[in-house]
Structure formats: structure tokens, C-alpha cells
Amino acid sequence: MKFSSLVSFFERLEETASQIEMTEILADLFEKASEEDIDIVCYFVLGNIAPGYSEADLGLGDKTVISALALGSGRDEEEVSRWVRDKGTLSALAADLEIPWKEGFRDYIAVEDGLRVEDVHDALMQIATASGSGSMKKKKIILGAMLAAADAKERYYITRLATGTMRLGAGDRTLLDGMSYSISGTKEHRPVLEHAYYTCSDIGHVAKVLKRSGISGVKKIRVSLNRPIRPMLTQRVGERAEIPEKITSARIAAEEKYDGERIEAHKDGDDIHLFSRRLTDITGQFPDVVEEVRSGIDATTAIIDGEVVAYDAGEGTYQPFQQLMHRRRKYHVKEYAEKVPARYVVFDLLYLNGNSKMSLSYPERRAQLKKILTPSDFLSVSGMKVCASAEEIHDAFSSNLKRGLEGVICKSCASDSVYEPGNRSWQWIKWKKEYETELTDTLDLVIIGAAAGKGKRSGRYGSVLCAAYNEEEDVFQTVCSVGTGFSDEELEALPGKLEDCKREKKPSRCQVRNQSEPDFWFSPEFVIEVLGSEITRSPAHTCNWDDDEKRGFALRFPRFIRWRPEKSPEQATSAEEIAQMYGQQGS
Ligand code: ATP
Numbered sequence: 001m002k003f004s005s006l007v008s009f010f011e012r013l014e015e016t017a018s019q020i021e022m023t024e025i026l027a028d029l030f031e032k033a034s035e036e037d038i039d040i041v042c043y044f045v046l047g048n049i050a051p052g053y054s055e056a057d058l059g060l061g062d063k064t065v066i067s068a069l070a071l072g073s074g075r076d077e078e079e080v081s082r083w084v085r086d087k088g089t090l091s092a093l094a095a096d097l098e099i100p101w102k103e104g105f106r107d108y109i110a111v112e113d114g115l116r117v118e119d120v121h122d123a124l125m126q127i128a129t130a131s132g133s134g135s136m137k138k139k140k141i142i143l144g145a146m147l148a149a150a151d152a153k154e155r156y157y158i159t160r161l162a163t164g165t166m167r168l169g170a171g172d173r174t175l176l177d178g179m180s181y182s183i184s185g186t187k188e189h190r191p192v193l194e195h196a197y198y199t200c201s202d203i204g205h206v207a208k209v210l211k212r213s214g215i216s217g218v219k220k221i222r223v224s225l226n227r228p229i230r231p232m233l234t235q236r237v238g239e240r241a242e243i244p245e246k247i248t249s250a251r252i253a254a255e256e257k258y259d260g261e262r263i264e265a266h267k268d269g270d271d272i273h274l275f276s277r278r279l280t281d282i283t284g285q286f287p288d289v290v291e292e293v294r295s296g297i298d299a300t301t302a303i304i305d306g307e308v309v310a311y312d313a314g315e316g317t318y319q320p321f322q323q324l325m326h327r328r329r330k331y332h333v334k335e336y337a338e339k340v341p342a343r344y345v346v347f348d349l350l351y352l353n354g355n356s357k358m359s360l361s362y363p364e365r366r367a368q369l370k371k372i373l374t375p376s377d378f379l380s381v382s383g384m385k386v387c388a389s390a391e392e393i394h395d396a397f398s399s400n401l402k403r404g405l406e407g408v409i410c411k412s413c414a415s416d417s418v419y420e421p422g423n424r425s426w427q428w429i430k431w432k433k434e435y436e437t438e439l440t441d442t443l444d445l446v447i448i449g450a451a452a453g454k455g456k457r458s459g460r461y462g463s464v465l466c467a468a469y470n471e472e473e474d475v476f477q478t479v480c481s482v483g484t485g486f487s488d489e490e491l492e493a494l495p496g497k498l499e500d501c502k503r504e505k506k507p508s509r510c511q512v513r514n515q516s517e518p519d520f521w522f523s524p525e526f527v528i529e530v531l532g533s534e535i536t537r538s539p540a541h542t543c544n545w546d547d548d549e550k551r552g553f554a555l556r557f558p559r560f561i562r563w564r565p566e567k568s569p570e571q572a573t574s575a576e577e578i579a580q581m582y583g584q585q586g587s
Contacts, residue, residue, distance in 0.1 A: 001034055001117045002117070003116060006029075006041060007154055009028075010045075013026075013045070013168045013169060014508075017169075022170055022178075023187075026045070026174065026177070026181070028182075029045075030207070035211040038207045039207060040121045041207075042175060042204045042207045047160075047161065047164065049124045050128075051227075052280070053201050053202075053279045053280060054281075056125065056128040056129075058124065058127050058128050059139065060127065060143070064136065065143065066081055066084060068140035068141075068144050068147075069090075069147075071141070071144055072143075072144030072147060073097055073098070073100075074100075083097075090163055094158070095153065095155050097155070099144055100148060105141075105145035105149070108141065108145045109122075111149055112148075120158060123142050123145065124161065127143060127162070143162060147159075165500075167507065170509075171509060171570060172197070172570070173471065175203060176203070176206075179193055179206075183215065192215055192219055195421070198229070198422030199221055199223055199229055199421050200229075201227055223351050223356045225266050225303065228264055228275035229303065229350055229358075230421045230422035231264060232422070232423060232425060232428065233424040233425070234424065234425075234428040234429060234430040235428065236429065236441055236581070236584075237429055238583075243393055243429050243431065244393070247427065247429060248412075248414070250388065251386050251387070251388055252386070252411065252412065252413065253362065253366075253385070253387070253410070253411040254385050254387050254393050255382045255384045255410075256409075257400065257407040257408055257409050257430060258309045259320065260307045260308050260309030260342070260345075261276065261277070261308050261321075262276070262305075263308045264306075265289070265293045265303070267294070267297050267302045267304075269300060269301075272294050274290065276566055277566045278566060278567065278571070285327060285333060286327065286337070286342065287333065287337055288337045288378065289342060289378075292378050296374045297372055297373055299353055299372045301352070302352050302353070303351035304348065304349055304350065305348040305350060305419075306346035306347050307345050307382075308342045308345075309345060310323035310324040310327075310340050310341070310342055312341075313377040313378070319340075324342060327340055341378065343379070344380075345380055345381070346373060346381055347382040348369065348419060349366070349369035350365075350419055358421070359418050361413070361414065361415050361417045361418065362411055362413055362417040362427070363413050365419065383400075393408065393431075407430065408431050409428055409429070410428070411428050412427040424577070441581065442529050442561055443573040443578065444527050444564050445467060445468060445479055445482075445573065446467050446468075446469065447465070447524075447527075447528060449512070449520060450462075450463065450465065451464075451483075451519050452519045452520070453491075460491050460494065460495060461520070462483055463481040464481065464482050464494070464528075465478055465518045466478065466481065466482055466528065466530060466558070467524065467543070467572075468543050471570075474509065475509045476510045476572075477542040478510075478542050478543065478552075479552075479555050480532065480554055480555040480556075480558040482560050484558075485530075485559035485560030490560075498522050501522045501525045502521070503522060504521070507523045511542040512542060513539065513541065513552075515540050526563070527568070527569060528560055528562070528563055529560075529562050529563075529564050530558045530560060532555035532556055532558040534585065535553055535582040537553060537582075538551060539552075540552075541554040553582055
């Protein structure tokens with residue numbers, strides 16, 4: 001496919017604010033793209049160059065791109081920086097700035113003009129894999145070569161891809177809807193496509209299989225090592241007594257609930273990879289966990305799911321989540337592994353010695369997990385008590401709290417208690433200590449706007465507009481504006497932190513009522529945890545908007561608790577969960 005044809009689809013996607021139209025455009029794109037290119041097309045539409053979990057990182061900051069533009073056009077970096085300021089964005093300037101073709105460019109890009117999708121992808125991958133001394137210069141030359149072979153519109157989008165600022169407004173679920181539309185004109189195939197995507201986490205692979213072998217081929221997509229499986233999620237209830245009503249199995253496993261970071265570990269012989277809740281490869285961050293999995297899991301190949309928690313082995317006690325956050329770092333990793341030791345508490349087995357275990361029941365998976373895991377101070381199977389009544393669950397919960405744990409995760413022991421990738425399932429229900437004291441659970445919300453600060457806060461942001469994620473429509477819907485709970489330092493740092501995702505107009509996937517329109521818009525990227533007093537119905541917010549009543553759900557007296565860097569915007573609290581929490585209030 002010609003890159004220019006793909007660019008015209010990018011333009012069409014950006015011109016529409018309608019979700020249906022976007023789905024139709026994507027269906028059209030899916031039909032026009034070839035089987036060879038379709039995976040790359042999908043990555044590009046989502047603003048990536050590879051599946052989300054891959055380590056491919058272009059490593060191009062704005063400064064490097066400015067320097068590449070200066071180098072390519074034979075201009076001064078100062079002058080180029082000034083132009084960028086005049087034009088507003090790097091990509092707008094790149095569209096205007098012609099770069100003359102040089103013969104040496106042929107080493108990096110096959111064509112002088114008429115770029116194909118694969119040419120752009122090849123060049124971007126060369127940039128991502130360039131390493132060692134002289135790699136920065138090489139990255140700049142390759143970018144220059146690509147821009148020299150491109151026309152103005154292509155330069156605009158290549159620069160957005162290169163700087164990670166694509167944000168066309170289409171999310172992965174809309175892309176899956178587009179695929180479904182392309183084969184049947186409806187969304188009917190989304191569940192099958194979604195299941196395959198949650199199993200392999202590579203939307204490009206799903207699209208390729210769909211093109212090649214149709215929906216029956218997609219149904220055959222299996223788990224594979226080093227492709228993360230989307231973690232199964234937990235439901236919540238309003239009253240503890242509801243747990244045995246929702247989980248109907250005769251026996252319910254009340255597992256200890258740990259307050260750490262979800263990690264999925266893949267073992268392929270001695271090769272270990274760790275994936276975060278966002279499905280990014282975070283192997284380098286936890287060398288101690290890697291070692292524990294390598295020596296403590298007796299299997300040739302395995303995929304296990306669990307929580308990494310800061311742990312004091314001397315005292316035998318778990319430490320708060322904030323301790324573990326010290327381990328989120330690029331540098332001094334080993335030093336902090338010693339300062340803040342972590343225990344990997346494993347609660348599930350998804351794959352073993354070449355076979356998926358996800359369709360086994362929870363007791364069967366757990367039994368097999370116990371057989372292959374040799375416990376140590378820093379590796380264990382989650383603690384669990386089998387319960388037959390609400391009273392027994394209460395006992396397990398109270399005993400967990402006494403030992404400094406966060407609560408219980410109740411799990412079905414029924415014969416059909418399979419592992420459901422990516423699903424917030426009624427087979428798993430969380431019950432935390434806050435539920436006993438606060439009116440509501442905290443919400444994880446996405447920042448999509450901000451109001452200018454007044455008085456003491458002038459020159460900064462006064463509050464941020466926060467949204468929940470509507471999974472069905474693949475859009476972000478507002479719930480509240482949060483202005484309290486931020487420390488002075490956090491308020492000071494906020495504009496800088498949000499700068500890169502600032503937008504001139506409302507991002508297309510955000511739904512906001514006129515009366516709640518903020519002074520500044522942001523593309524949905526940052527997730528924060530927010531505590532409120534109550535969920536109400538309000539005409540000011542769009543969460544689960546009811547068109548008859550002209551009201552959505554809103555959170556009263558919201559207060560910032562903390563940043564949630566381990567969550568992607570699509571992993572924010574969903575509009576459906578908020579509707580559920582509303583129903584559970586005061587019940
Ligand atoms: P969610 O994961 O439901 O989106 P969250 O990230 O805010 O919400 P919590 O509400 O605290 O997390 O509870 C769910 C999380 O608890 C799981 O995603 C997992 O990371 C963690 N967890 C701790 N112990 C267990 C356990 N024994 N079984 C399953 N999950 C557990």
C-alpha cells in the first residue's frame with residue numbers, strides 16, 4: 001500500500017468526530033490494505049510501530065527531531081527551533097520543510113519518492129534498533145532520508161509517528177469494530193476478535209489472521225510465550241454479603257489481596273520476561289523477580305500471573321504500595337532491589353510446557369501451579385482459604401487485615417472457573433478494607449482537560465477534568481473536575497507533566513457537555529486515582545449519558561489520591577463500573 005493512500009485515511013479519521021463514521025472508515029481501510037501491510041497499518045493507526053508490548057522505542061525526543069530537520073535541510077538548529085515555535089508543532093513545520101534527496105539516503109530507504117507503508121515502517125524500525133556509538137547521528141540521517149522521500153502531508157504524519165504524537169482518535173476497540181464491520185457490516189464479530197486480541201495482545205497479528213483465514217482463523221489464535229495475555233480483572237460489590245450471591249459455586253476461595261504491582265511472568269527455559277498491567281516489558285526493572293522465577297519455577301515453559309509486593313523478609317511483613325513505587329526507575333535498579341526487596345506472590349498459571357491452561361478450572365490451575373513453584377522468601381503462591389459461607393469470607397478478610405493485607409479476592413471454584421483474559425469477571429470479586437469505611441471505592445480516571453488557575457493558583461491549573469472509559473463506545477466520558485488533594489509541588493509540576501498531551505481542540509474520543517468544557521484540552525493519557533464522597537446523576541457530565549433524562553454520572557467532592565502510571569487510559573474505571581457502583585451505594 002502506498003503511504004500516501006494511508007495518509008488519506010489518517011486525514012479522514014481526523015476529520016470525523018463520529019464513532020460510527022470512524023468505524024466505517026477503518027472498515028474501508030481494512031479492505032483496502034493488503035495482507036502484508038495490514039499489521040503495520042494497525043500499529044500506525046494507533047500511533048505505534050509495533051505491538052504495544054514490544055520494546056521497539058524510537059528514542060526520538062523533540063531536540064533530536066529538530067536536529068534531524070536542521071541536518072537534512074542544511075539549516076541552523078536555532079532557526080529550525082524558532083520555526084517550530086511559529087508553527088506550533090514539529091509536525092506542522094516538517095510538512096513545510098523540504099529536505100533535498102541525497103544519494104547516501106539509499107542505504108536506509110529504497111525509494112526516492114512514492115513511499116510505501118513498508119518503507120516507512122522499515123525506516124522507523126531501523127531508527128528503533130540503532131544502538132551504540134554514533135546511533136543518534138544514524139537515527140537523524142534515517143529520519144532525514146524518510147522525510148526527503150516524502151511529500152508535505154506524508155512528512156506531517158511521519159513526524160507525528162516519529163515523535164509519538166499520532167493520536168488520530170481511534171482506539172483499539174474501534175479498530176476491532178472496524179475489522180468486524182469489514183467482514184459483516186456489523187459489530188457482531190467484536191467478541192471473538194477481542195478475545196483473540198486479549199490472548200495475544202497484538203492487534204496487527206489479529207488483523208493479519210483475519211485477512212488470511214477469516215474469523216475461523218481468528219478463533220484459533222493461541223497463547224504464545226513473550227506475547228503478554230491481558231490480565232483477568234475483578235468485580236466489586238456494594239455489600240460483602242453479595243459475594244456468595246454473585247459467585248454461585250459451593251466453595252469460594254478467599255485469596256489474600258496484596259497491594260503491589262500486577263506482573264505476568266513468561267519463562268522460556270532460562271529466558272524470563274516480565275510484563276506490567278499495561279502489558280509493557282518491565283523485565284529490566286525487577287532483576288530479583290527474574291531470578292526467583294528462573295530458579296523457583298520448575299517448568300520448561302510457563303506463564304504465571306501474580307502481584308509483586310514490597311516485602312520485609314526479616315519481619316515477614318508486606319510493605320505499602322508506595323514502597324514498591326521506588327522500584328519504578330531506569331537507573332540504580334540493583335541498588336533499589338536491595339533497598340526495597342520485593343516478593344512475587346503468584347496466583348495463577350496460564351500456560352505450562354507448551355499448553356494453555358486458561359480453560360482449566362481455578363482449582364485445577366492452582367493445583368498445577370503449586371506443583372511447579374518452589375516457595376522461597378521472595379516467591380510464593382498466594383495465601384488462600386476455601387470458604388463455604390459469607391461468615392467464613394468475613395473471617396478470612398479480618399485475618400488478612402490483621403496481617404497488614406488489603407483485603408480478599410474471592411474466586412469461584414466452579415468447574416467452569418476458566419481464566420478470562422482482559423475480562424472484569426464475576427468469577428473474581430475484590431473486597432478491600434476501604435469498602436468498610438468509605439462511601440465508595442476510589443476511581444481511576446483519565447485527565448482530558450484543565451481549568452486555568454485563579455488567585456493563588458494563577459499561572460497554574462486550578463483543576464483537571466477527569467473522565468471514565470466507556471468500553472462499549474471506546475470513548476472517554478467526564479465524571480468530575482478535581483482540584484483538591486494535590487500538594488503544592490504536584491500543582492507546580494502539573495503543566496509540565498501534561499504539556500506533551502495538550503491539544504488545541506477537544507480530542508475526538510472525549511465526550512464533554514458544553515457547561516463542563518475546560519480551558520485546556522489534553523489527549524487521554526494520564527490516569528489518576530480519585531476518591532469522592534458519592535456518585536450522583538448530573539447534567540454536567542457525560543459518563544453513561546442517558547439521553548432521555550439528559551444526565552450522566554458524576555463524582556461528588558472528588559479528591560486526588562495518586563498517579564496511576566501503571567494504568568493505560570483504557571484501563572481506567574469504566575463507565576459501566578461507575579453505573580454499577582451507583583447502584584450499589586447505600587444498598
Ligand atoms: P483493577 O485491577 O480492578 O482495575 P486496581 O488496579 O485499582 O483495579 P484493586 O482495585 O486494588 O486494583 O484490585 C484488583 C487488583 O488486585 C488486581 O488487578 C491485582 O493486581 C491485585 N491483586 C492482589 N492480590 C490478588 C489476588 N490474590 N488475586 C488477584 N488479584 C490480586
